Every structure is written in C-alpha cells, then in structure tokens.
Amino acid sequence: MSADTILDLASRLLELDKGDLTAREKSVIERAARRLAVSRNVNVEFQQSATFGQRIADRVAAIGGSWRFIIGFAAVVVVWVAVNSAMMVAHPFDPYPYILLNLFLSLLAAIQAPIILMSQNRAAARDRLEAAHDYEVNLKAEIEIAALHAKIDEIRTNELATLLDRTPADR
Secondary structure (H helix, E strand, O other): OOHHHHHHHHHHHHOOOHHHOOHHHHHHHHHHHOOOOOOOOHHHHHHHOOOHHHHHHHHHHHHHOOHHHHHHHHHHHHHHHHHHHHOOOOOOOOOOOOHHHHHHHHHHHHHHHHHHHHHHHHHHHHHHHHHHHHHHHHHHHHHHHHHHHHHHHHHHHHHHHHHHHOOHHHO
C-alpha cells in the first residue's frame, strides 16, 4: 500500500480535507505512510525539558507529601512542645501558646503550598502531554487497522474475481 493510499485512507478516516488536518495529525499520517513508530517515552522528554526550579519543586512536593515528612514533622512538634513544657519551670525559649512554633508552621505552609502547586501544575502538563501522545498512537493504530481492512478487502475482491473468472471446466 503506497503512502498516497495511506494518506487518502487517513483523510477519509478522519473525515477531514487535507487542509483541515492539524500538524499533529499530519505528522502521524506521514509516520504511518513511512511505517515509522509514533510511540515514545514522553516522561523522558518531559524530565529533560524541566528547569532546575521545576526539578526542585518536584522533589519538595515528593518529600512534603510523604508519610516520612508527616511523621518527622509531628515528631519535631512533639519535641518542641515537650522541651518548652519541661523548661516551663525555668525560662522556655517559646512559652505556651508556642507563638514561635506557630510562626514556623505558618512559614512552612506559606512556602510549601506554592511549591506543591507548581509541582501539580507540572504533573498536569505531563498528563496533557501523555494524553496528546496517546491520541497520536491511537490515531496511527486506527490508520493501520483501516489499511489492513483495505488490504483484506482487496485480497478478497481479487480472490472472488479469480473464482468468477474460472470456467465450469476448470472446476
């Protein structure tokens, strides 16, 4: 099956004129016509394009959203309260109601929240990239399946024509 046939088949499959195809669809059709793979590891591409700040945001979000962080932070708070309560008799550095601890907690939340949001935005962008890639792979699969159907139909038509051309004496 020639590249023009696959191009025509893909255009019919998409029910679009050649001028209405998007750049992504044209690329998939060209790859299908040349029998090239469309699949690729988009996670590798996405990680390679990440800036230093984006990689840091991903690591902070991974640490800040883990049980290790929650348990470790709870331990720090318990130690803080225990030390200040034990020193209550003497001179505690952060007496009850632990205003300095509240300041640190608020500061941590104020810094950590936007960093986690940045990481979530990157995750959403990666998901969109993966969805676009899935569309390309599915589109190529549809084109290839339609091409196989066309080949099978052509073979069946040729076989039927051969059978009909036989004379009764040949049978």
